[in-house]
Amino acid sequence: MNVSKVLGARLKAARAAKELPLQAISETAKISTAYLHKLEAGRVNSPNPRVLQRLAEVLDVSYRELMELTGYLMPVAEGGEEATGDPPQVAATGEPSSRTGSPTNDALMRQLEAIRLELAGARNRHDELARELERLPGRVIGLLEREEGPPPA
Numbered sequence: 001m002n003v004s005k006v007l008g009a010r011l012k013a014a015r016a017a018k019e020l021p022l023q024a025i026s027e028t029a030k031i032s033t034a035y036l037h038k039l040e041a042g043r044v045n046s047p048n049p050r051v052l053q054r055l056a057e058v059l060d061v062s063y064r065e066l067m068e069l070t071g072y073l074m075p076v077a078e079g080g081e082e083a084t085g086d087p088p089q090v091a092a093t094g095e096p097s098s099r100t101g102s103p104t105n106d107a108l109m110r111q112l113e114a115i116r117l118e119l120a121g122a123r124n125r126h127d128e129l130a131r132e133l134e135r136l137p138g139r140v141i142g143l144l145e146r147e148e149g150p151p152p153a
Helices: 003-018 022-029 033-040 049-059 063-070 105-148
Strands: none
Touching: 003 022, 003 033, 003 049, 003 063, 003 105, 022 033, 022 049, 033 049, 049 063, 063 105
């Protein structure tokens, strides 16, 4: 799964957890609904860090996590603490990176969690569809009875 798809899955899972539609999140984050949809679909390779910061605030997720999922390096101040205000650097590989350019364990764990949440959502949608399909024959018979009357005995 590429970086933009992982980021998209994480954004979508965070939005689903808040039970808010695309429009509500996009308005609050001051981005277009279409752009948020593209982000969630994994069709944006290099999202603007300022957009990620606004989404992090609206979705109550870590800005650092979104930056790492995108493959941006977060600046580090002396003493190992995260600096603020400096623009991030993009990792040459396009993968979530530490200072050495290799994926961090935390970034990989977040990616796995995003995938797990996406799969759980897909399973829930599948289960809902299966229940609807089970009820479908009864609904069809009910509609036919209303239109044609009860079947002859």
